[in-house]
């Protein structure tokens with residue numbers, strides 16, 4: 001892991017907890033993916049980490065952006081992104097937000113319902129629309145798709161109506177769920193996408209774009225297949241299902257690009273037992289669910305944690321955050337063990353914490369400040 005981050009932490013000794021992101025790793029992830037998926041537009045999902053430093057690096061490398069709000073669109077533009085390379089990917093937008101995005105030059109909008117399509121047609125006339133279809137999210141550690149995407153028949157129906165409403169039925173998208181551990185999920189979604197293309201072609205509508213969504217994983221505590229397995233799966237699947245030629249392709253990675261670039265350093269606030277007989281120690285950190293580690297909900301994302309005593313004898317722990325809230329427990333069932341020598345005041349590192357942390361941090365729950373972040 002990043003020597004640069006450890007040097008920064010050792011030299012600067014910033015107040016804890018804090019996240020430090022190595023921008024070289026961000027650039028490296030982008031370049032690796034671009035090399036593995038030539039010809040595919042990489043639209044970074046801004047929500048994963050919207051720091052201007054991250055966006056500037058990616059814009060400089062030619063990335064497009066998937067934005068979930070007008071604020072994210074503005075951030076992408078401020079960082080040097082171009083409006084024609086921004087997808088307003090949220091399927092839940094106010095009419096005023098669609099109009100604001102349109103005024104900023106954005107012309108690609110996602111939707112998954114009739115009402116949203118009508119809003120886009122009214123507030124962003126002539127724009128390209130992209131229908132999100134529901135696909136399987138099995139294998140995703142942080143699933144999303146039950147909330148998003150409509151079924152195949154509804155998607156077909158909506159795309160047939162789009163032209164009549166004055167927007168361009170341009171493409172379709174899916175999201176196989178975040179932190180997707182099964183590369184083969186893309187094959188199933190791409191197969192369904194091809195059926196969607198064919199069904200609409202039979203109606204005289206030629207879709208031009210397929211958006212492969214997010215979902216590429218980061219390395220946390222459980223092994224995931226290497227990125228090459230994912231991109232190979234996608235390419236083979238695309239070649240199999242679109243033998244007559246590929247449409248324009250986009251992909252919207254968030255987690256994959258930034259997670260492994262970031263490390264949170266945290267301090268052990270308290271180590272305690274609740275009864276003299278307890279074997280399990282409660283270890284309370286100065287960072288928790290309300291200061292960035294929201295994805296520990298249901299112990300979904302299991303971060304790798306390093307302590308100064310690793311390698312010595314270890315015992316089971318329940319890891320918790322510092323707030324006076326009962327849900328601020330990070331791991332109770334996941335079987336974490338930490339060294340018996342771990343002491344109050346020790347600094348511990350939480351790896352692959354660059355995605356979905358800073359923006360999940362509350363503004364001041366319990367009087368604790370939002371997670372501080374540095375980009376180096």
Ligand SMILES: Cc1ncc(COP(=O)(O)O)c(C=O)c1O
Pocket residue numbers: 045047048066089090144175177178179213214215216252253254255256
């Ligand atoms: C529309 C859309 N695209 C892309 C992403 C990024 O997903 P991931 O971080 O899993 O790559 C998300 C995540 O919520 C999303 O909602």
